[in-house]
Amino acid sequence: MKTLTERQQEILDFIRQRQESEGMAPTLREVATHFRFSSVNAALAHVQALLAKGVLKRVPRRARSLQVVDAGPSARRRPRVVSVPIYGSIPAGRPEDAAQEAEGCVLMDVETLGIRPTARTFGLQVRGDSMIGKHITDGDIAIIEHGVQPRSGDVVAALIDGQVTLKTFVLQRGKPYLRAENPRYPDLIPQEELQIQGVMVALVRKRK
């Protein structure tokens, strides 16, 4: 593929962005307006250059027919996005019962999360610094996959006293316990049954 000029790359990015966020490709006029061209033709020229270089497709004489050719690796994988609800705390019971109390939502592609598309997944806003040893800080969102068998060393969301906390799941001599990754917090040896809500598969941190 031929290289694009800086300006052409900007135009291409804009078109891609618009198509992804608005669901439809921009018109030449919208491109021109966004880049403050006073002539549509400037946009047209760029689009034609992108067309010639094969990074854009179009149906001639059709409104909004621009399509970014993502011919590369992302052409085949269709971006399967899942909407992950975020909870600040999860009350007793199954997490899906609390679906209405989601505090927010993160949309991420299945690929990145590395989960099964069928999996029940939710986000958990981390409170405190009990997992600081694994570099999980206050305010981070832990993406938890429900219904997975945890392995030793996995970070899991566990139900303790009606509250969900993040801990490291450790198997020692066949017996499981939960370890906090901060010396100021005690380990938890379960008296009865260990209630694991799910295993952390990803972490998202936002700028405050």
Add this chain to the structure above:
Amino acid sequence: MKTLTERQQEILDFIRQRQESEGMAPTLREVATHFRFSSVNAALAHVQALLAKGVLKRVPRRARSLQVVDAGPSARRRPRVVSVPIYGSIPAGRPEDAAQEAEGCVLMDVETLGIRPTARTFGLQVRGDSMIGKHITDGDIAIIEHGVQPRSGDVVAALIDGQVTLKTFVLQRGKPYLRAENPRYPDLIPQEELQIQGVMVALVRKRK
């Protein structure tokens, strides 16, 4: 939501299908052609009915502006997703020059990232532990917003010796320098101009 007539459901399905497969919504004439209407107006009437019932959105007087309202759980919040390209390392020059060399992609919603939808954003796979003090570990993906003025304390991607590294941007007595969040790494006081690629707005960590 009011119930749809059989015909209306067919029309709605067609519009959804076209948008998903072609990447753009059909025009009224395309709808009419597909259903073998000899008048555009038949399609218009149906579309208006769907509009009235709230299952379809549109921008008036705009070509191909139909959008199916996904009645699902994510109905209210419009999931504006952006496709963030991920670079392992960025060679010398501006990041957009290396667009073709993206190693992967993360799809995330604009809401979570807290960026302007028009912004140029990219992901940077973190190498090493020079930012461990801010709990950014090897393998993390830093989401960088390009073209933003960094403030003191922000984590930024900076261009040093043709390589992009993550550092904390610090303004001390009006003079900027870059701080590594690890005592084993030295601070960087720029000799000439400080090349800031962008400011970190979010962090994504995948389970390995």
Add this chain to the structure above:
DNA sequence: TCCAGTACTGGACAAATAAACAGCACTGTG
């Protein structure tokens, strides 16, 4: 029978849009 709702035809019109043509300014190169 009358009426209302749904489904469609046919035609006309204005706005939105793509496309083409003629330029101008700037930059680097031989």
Add this chain to the structure above:
DNA sequence: CACAGTGCTGTTTATTTGTCCAGTACTGGA
């Protein structure tokens, strides 16, 4: 200097598209 490439302006033309108006046909009540 001439020349080519890039980036942009300004204008015109043809097509596409959304919208409106008037009318037909069928259906199922009241």
